Amino acid sequence: MSTPTLVPLHEKDSFHVLADPDGGQPLKREGDLLVSSSGRTFPVVREVPRFVSSDLYVDSFSFEWNTHSTTQLDSHREDQSSTEIFTAKTGLTEDDVRGKLVLDAGVGAGRFTEVLSRWGAQVVAVDLSYAVEAAQKNFGHLKNVLVCQADIGNLPFANGTFDFIVSIGVLHHTPDTRKYFARLPRLLKPNGEIAIWLYPKEGDYLLRNAWIPFTHKIPDRLFYRFCRVLVRWAHRSPDRLALALLRRMFPFSNQGLGVENDVLDTFDGYSPRFHGIHSPEEVTQWFLDLGLVDVRGLPWNTAVRGRRPVEG
Amino acid sequence: MEKDSLAKSSLPGGPVSRVLDFLSFAAVSAYLSLVLAFLLLSGRLKPGFSLKSAFLSALAGARRRRRPLGRRRLTRMVAEQGHCFVSALPWGLVSDEQGRSRLKLYEDGQPLGPAHSLHETVRLQGGGAFSHWGNSIYFSTSDNRDPSTSGRGYEIAEEE
Numbered sequence: 238m239s240t241p242t243l244v245p246l247h248e249k250d251s252f253h254v255l256a257d258p259d260g261g262q263p264l265k266r267e268g269d270l271l272v273s274s275s276g277r278t279f280p281v282v283r284e285v286p287r288f289v290s291s292d293l294y295v296d297s298f299s300f301e302w303n304t305h306s307t308t309q310l311d312s313h314r315e316d317q318s319s320t321e322i323f324t325a326k327t328g329l330t331e332d333d334v335r336g337k338l339v340l341d342a343g344v345g346a347g348r349f350t351e352v353l354s355r356w357g358a359q360v361v362a363v364d365l366s367y368a369v370e371a372a373q374k375n376f377g378h379l380k381n382v383l384v385c386q387a388d389i390g391n392l393p394f395a396n397g398t399f400d401f402i403v404s405i406g407v408l409h410h411t412p413d414t415r416k417y418f419a420r421l422p423r424l425l426k427p428n429g430e431i432a433i434w435l436y437p438k439e440g441d442y443l444l445r446n447a448w449i450p451f452t453h454k455i456p457d458r459l460f461y462r463f464c465r466v467l468v469r470w471a472h473r474s475p476d477r478l479a480l481a482l483l484r485r486m487f488p489f490s491n492q493g494l495g496v497e498n499d500v501l502d503t504f505d506g507y508s509p510r511f512h513g514i515h516s517p518e519e520v521t522q523w524f525l526d527l528g529l530v531d532v533r534g535l536p537w538n539t540a541v542r543g544r545r546p547v548e549g
Numbered sequence: 550m551e552k553d554s555l556a557k558s559s560l561p562g563g564p565v566s567r568v569l570d571f572l573s574f575a576a577v578s579a580y581l582s583l584v585l586a587f588l589l590l591s592g593r594l595k596p597g598f599s600l601k602s603a604f605l606s607a608l609a610g611a612r613r614r615r616r617p618l619g620r621r622r623l624t625r626m627v628a629e630q631g632h633c634f635v636s637a638l639p640w641g642l643v644s645d646e647q648g649r650s651r652l653k654l655y656e657d658g659q660p661l662g663p664a665h666s667l668h669e670t671v672r673l674q675g676g677g678a679f680s681h682w683g684n685s686i687y688f689s690t691s692d693n694r695d696p697s698t699s700g701r702g703y704e705i706a707e708e709e
Binding site: 318321322324325444447448451452455458459460462463465466467475481484486487491492493494536537538 | 569570571573574576577578580581584585588589593594630631646649665666667669672673
């Protein structure tokens with residue numbers, strides 16, 4: 238693996254890891270703007286560099302993560318649930334990432350960025366949605382975390398920037414999962430690794446796929462209130478036969494991590510505009526098609542990891 | 550940009566919000582009922598639901614009037630993910646999907662647990678954790694060895 242990045246991320250006057258998303262030119266900070274040598278400028282709002290002018294098709298995530306900005310954080314839950322999920326879905330450990338530059342592609346409120354930060358990684362946390370407000374509020378004070386708002390399809394980094402890229406439960410919410418995934422490996426340094434997890438083509442995910450074209454059109458606040466009543470009812474009366482029958486057609490969350498988590502997860506399951514489902518074989522083939530090596534499935538279904546080879 | 554992001558802040562609580570919650574629930578339920586009818590009639594939704602399963606679920610709902618399941622040996626045990634193995638169970642038992650399972654799991658006569666575990670916990674930690682979900686038991690062994698090759702016997706029973 239390449240030498241760890243030694244320059245702390247939190248040099249706000251330089252944002253040295255960022256580059257013009259189109260030309261790759263380095264960016265220089267001038268006041269509340271990042272200026273590219275091409276003349277393009279990008280605003281820095283509340284110390285978050287912005288490379289998009291809106292949250293485009295992910296408004297439900299903007300709402301969701303600002304409403305539940307701490308629900309899934311280990312520090313808030315006082316457990317290790319996000320750490321365990323991160324380890325299972327990426328196979329990465331503290332020793333792997335300590336001192337390394339890691340891209341968290343699709344940060345949300347930052348449950349996995351928190352794990353990486355705690356493990357001593359230098360984390361660049363990106364999201365297209367206004368979830369970056371929640372992530373910045375949670376982690377903006379940390380020296381090893383940089384949050385920015387950008388599109389995974391057009392990220393503001395030069396090729397060969399990162400030691401690791403993780404994207405857990407994110408790419409299936411883009412318009413074309415494979416196409417957006419294909420834009421990530423070039424950002425890895427030679428020998429850098431990428432780990433992703435996508436919705437599998439099975440079980441509840443299949444059922445939800447039928448609902449999504451209809452549920453994503455419901456206004457976020459209206460649907461969130463629906464989820465809040467439904468899940469609280471289910472928690473109060475878990476023995477009801479009606480709930481068991483309903484779950485067979487409209488599966489909703491029951492992860493054993495509390496009501497708030499289940500409200501969040503149920504909303505999360507039905508509100509996004511895009512909801513791709515994929516088989517592990519399909520995802521593994523994407524890695525191979527892009528020339529990644531050491532491609533391996535992880536114990537969690539559709540969690541796949543691979544390495545960018547050393548070129549030449 | 551700031552205006553947009555501030556507009557997406559969290560919902561307030563309180564009694565007015567509760568009323569709005571229930572009005573929203575009624576409105577969305579009505580809409581989703583129509584969507585459900587469309588999905589079922591068009592064949593786009595295949596939830597594996599049938600009159601047979603409804604009947605069996607109804608039987609499960611009447612579990613208090615039914616004698617609990619006595620000890621029964623698990624035969625076919627298939628590796629799922631991580632430390633988790635899965636085995637099919639008799640129909641009509643109340644699982645944690647429907648309510649509160651009363652299933653116990655034994656390894657060579659010794660009870661395993663904890664029951665009602667998250668599948669993630671079973672997969673990642675194992676150590677005897679198990680979950681009764683639907684018509685299957687998702688379980689791990691005390692030392693995370695493969696139950697089909699370890700030579701040990703695995704039994705289930707419902708508590709009285």
